[in-house]
Amino acid sequence: MPMTPVPDVALAPVAYFPEKYFLENLAVRADGSVLITAVLQKELWIVPSTPPGSMAEPVLVHAFDHLITGVAEVEPDVFIVSVTDGYATHESHLVRIDLGGWTPGEPVAPEIVFTFDDRVRALNGSCLLGPGVLAVADCFDPGRIWRVDLGEGARSASARVWLEHDTMADDPDSEIASPPQPGVNGVRYSARIGYLYYTSTAQKVFMRVPVDPGTLDPAGGAEFVAAIDNADDFCVDEDAGFAYVTRHRANTLDRVPLKPRHGSEVRHLAGDPFDEVLVGPSSAVWGRSSGDYGRVMYVTTDGGTTAPPDGVFRKAALLRVVLSPRAES
16 A cells, blocks of 8 residues: 655644744634743743734743643633743642633733652653643653643642553763753654653654543553654644654654554654754644644644754744645656
């Protein structure tokens, strides 16, 4: 069976951030604006919705006391943000931010809804498994995914280990000494396919776990899907059967099949040859306008904060990425 043709890819900056800003994760709101976590700066930002081809000015939402990583919308305009100082102190929280009726520039009132115990090393990506249920990656040794059950209005929570697996561990012997390369990093749940997918940066793999649709607990063990190095976060196209993975230090966006035994079909979509627009891509989500799913995604970059190509730092950015069928030659 022939492989699905690789699409044409158009990259366009939507907003720029200063050099050495580490944009980590993002969530697109219903109005098309984009929430972005800046992990090292400990800040949450919003980029207002703009027409395709135009630029926007980012607006600071809130500055935190600890590193900020994952962000997930758990109710309309209610977001849970992962705040962590795990590598240094193991202090990690889930913070509720309600943007209903909020106007950019106004203050917000973050609420800590859960504090993890000291088993957590460092929170990373997160996603919804179902209404009021989050999966949250804990990316340093031994590495695990937590299940978080939210209370009414997402104002309280309980948590337990959802799954541990060898592929979730970090690499203490990595050439990158401090902190080590994370293990389990990005997590995304595909309800239609029935699997939670995750990347492990240190172990250089893309994995999946079957999910019981009733309990939302694992229905089996972790399964190898494909080998991929430098993988960070990703988005999933259930219709096409692919994940689109940001390779952070390698400066590419790759297409990875969602089914095992198709690892040879992993392809670079952008960044090879090197493209200055795509330096340090860290996460990807689909837009929410009609027709965006499977076609228009938003990608964060750090401009080379963690691994500057040729020693040159660029501005961090939010990109709009459009996939379109490749014209036949």
